[in-house]
Amino acid sequence: MADRRTALLNAAIEQIASNGTRGMRIGKVAKVAGVSPALIYHHFGNRSRLLQQALQYVGERADTYTRPVAGSARKMLLGLLASEFQDERSVRTNSAAWGELRDTAIFDAALRPTLTALTRKWVHSIAELVRRGHQDGSISPLVNPEAAGVCFSALAEGLSSRWLAGLLSTRAARAHLATGVNAMLGKSH
Amino acid sequence: MADRRTALLNAAIEQIASNGTRGMRIGKVAKVAGVSPALIYHHFGNRSRLLQQALQYVGERADTYTRPVAGSARKMLLGLLASEFQDERSVRTNSAAWGELRDTAIFDAALRPTLTALTRKWVHSIAELVRRGHQDGSISPLVNPEAAGVCFSALAEGLSSRWLAGLLSTRAARAHLATGVNAMLGKSH
Numbered sequence: 342m343a344d345r346r347t348a349l350l351n352a353a354i355e356q357i358a359s360n361g362t363r364g365m366r367i368g369k370v371a372k373v374a375g376v377s378p379a380l381i382y383h384h385f386g387n388r389s390r391l392l393q394q395a396l397q398y399v400g401e402r403a404d405t406y407t408r409p410v411a412g413s414a415r416k417m418l419l420g421l422l423a424s425e426f427q428d429e430r431s432v433r434t435n436s437a438a439w440g441e442l443r444d445t446a447i448f449d450a451a452l453r454p455t456l457t458a459l460t461r462k463w464v465h466s467i468a469e470l471v472r473r474g475h476q477d478g479s480i481s482p483l484v485n486p487e488a489a490g491v492c493f494s495a496l497a498e499g500l501s502s503r504w505l506a507g508l509l510s511t512r513a514a515r516a517h518l519a520t521g522v523n524a525m526l527g528k529s530h
Numbered sequence: 531m532a533d534r535r536t537a538l539l540n541a542a543i544e545q546i547a548s549n550g551t552r553g554m555r556i557g558k559v560a561k562v563a564g565v566s567p568a569l570i571y572h573h574f575g576n577r578s579r580l581l582q583q584a585l586q587y588v589g590e591r592a593d594t595y596t597r598p599v600a601g602s603a604r605k606m607l608l609g610l611l612a613s614e615f616q617d618e619r620s621v622r623t624n625s626a627a628w629g630e631l632r633d634t635a636i637f638d639a640a641l642r643p644t645l646t647a648l649t650r651k652w653v654h655s656i657a658e659l660v661r662r663g664h665q666d667g668s669i670s671p672l673v674n675p676e677a678a679g680v681c682f683s684a685l686a687e688g689l690s691s692r693w694l695a696g697l698l699s700t701r702a703a704r705a706h707l708a709t710g711v712n713a714m715l716g717k718s719h
Contacts, residue, residue: 359637360552361550361551361552361633362550363549363550363552363553364552437633437636440633440691441633443691443692443695444550444626444629444630444633444691444694444695446695446696446697447626447694447695447696448548450696453695453696453697456695456697457697460692460697484713485709488706488709488710491706492685492706492709492710492713494688495685495688495689495692495706495710496681496684496685496688496710497688498687498688498691498692499683499684499685499686499687499688499689499690499691500684500688501688502629502632502633502687502688502691503632503649503684503687505633505636506632506633506635506636506642506645507635507636507639507642508635508642508645508646508649517677517680517681517684520674520677520681521677521681521684521685521710521714524673524681524713524714524716525710525713525714527713
């Protein structure tokens with residue numbers, strides 16, 4: 342059961358990334374996952390609920406490939422943010438689906454609680470690393486953890502849109518992110 | 531003739547902002563603009579060409595409401611960036627259409643030259659103000675103009691997505707932008 346639900350969510354995310362939220366067809370998702378459309382309604386209730394679950398799942402998938410690297414808190418933070426940009430197809434798919442679902446929340450208020458919760462979680466994980474950086478001396482104590490969390494995640498999202506649209510290479514996206522973040526973090530010792 | 535073309539582009543942008551690029555119906559655009567669908571093909575050739583012209587027009591519209599405020603180059607720059615976030619419906623519509631068309635470029639390579647040119651123009655206008663800030667002393671000479679252009683515009687885009695999705699108020703979006711930009715610009719005298 343859990344595997345079938347995962348297969349359905351993966352198929353939904355693929356469809357959303359390739360055709361947009363509006364272009365996602367329940368029939369196509371069912372076909373790709375090898376189940377009947379009726380089963381999708383059985384699992385998710387309706388289309389809106391499927392989108393919410395897909396967004397939640399995009400967040401869970403992102404947790405599997407975004408990781409801080411070993412080192413000082415500043416290094417961990419830079420590594421965590423850089424890992425948003427990877428050449429693996431699954432990472433691009435996940436990022437594209439995130440962008441699509443985030444933009445769908447402009448019209449579909451039902452997506453907002455999940456979007457808000459996932460964005461907050463991201464902001465807090467950055468803020469937590471900034472706090473650790475205050476302790477290990479790798480980040481200036483003048484940097485406000487929550488403000489840094491909002492700014493760095495928003496910067497990553499803005500660069501991600503350009504990266505997905507083919508305006509920035511993976512290397513360039515990471516370089517711009519590091520430049521912006523290091524500038525905001527100030528000098529370390 | 532020029533007025534009819536403008537009316538068609540305005541109608542297209544409204545449709546894209548409300549229904550997404552994929553949800554934009556040529557028939558609906560024609561109806562809103564009070565012309566026949568055939569006239570759209572006469573003016574724009576095809577759907578893809580209409581999207582490119584709509585993106586170009588979104589850029590032109592943005593020029594009419596994004597303005598630097600009077601003062602030091604730093605003040606002008608902060609004012610220019612803050613003006614991306616306004617409660618006027620036309621500004622939200624324009625930003626939403628920009629986001630939709632930018633994300634459509636993931637699949638539609640024909641949009642990329644226009645998107646690249648508009649993004650570069652934005653980056654350069656920021657870089658130009660950073661250079662002026664070097665001269666008037668309001669921005670640290672250590673700030674690289676082009677890097678700042680990419681970072682500040684990407685930060686504004688990332689915050690804009692959250693603002694449009696209802697995760698940030700206009701006030702909060704402006705405050706986060708100012709925090710990030712001031713941190714990156716360093717102290718002034």
